Amino acid sequence: MHQLLHSRQKVIRKQALKVVELIAHHSSIGELLNMLEDNASGIRWIAAETLIKIGRPAAIWFLNLP
Numbered sequence: 001m002h003q004l005l006h007s008r009q010k011v012i013r014k015q016a017l018k019v020v021e022l023i024a025h026h027s028s029i030g031e032l033l034n035m036l037e038d039n040a041s042g043i044r045w046i047a048a049e050t051l052i053k054i055g056r057p058a059a060i061w062f063l064n065l066p
Helices: 002-006 010-023 026-035 041-054 056-063
Strands: none
Touching: 002 010, 002 026, 010 026, 010 041, 026 041, 026 056, 041 056
16 A cells, blocks of 8 residues: 555545555554655645544654654
């Protein structure tokens, strides 16, 4: 699923991101942080909501970035 997040087609990235949102597993945190820089505001929004849904592990991961 993470590979689809890098698609050139916005609709594919968005649908893949919705699946990642449903799963909301901490293994997706790095990809979600990358999605915060997407050109499409809707994709950035879903990524941010998913990081919030993951919660504390996402915050800890973010704070440990170099």
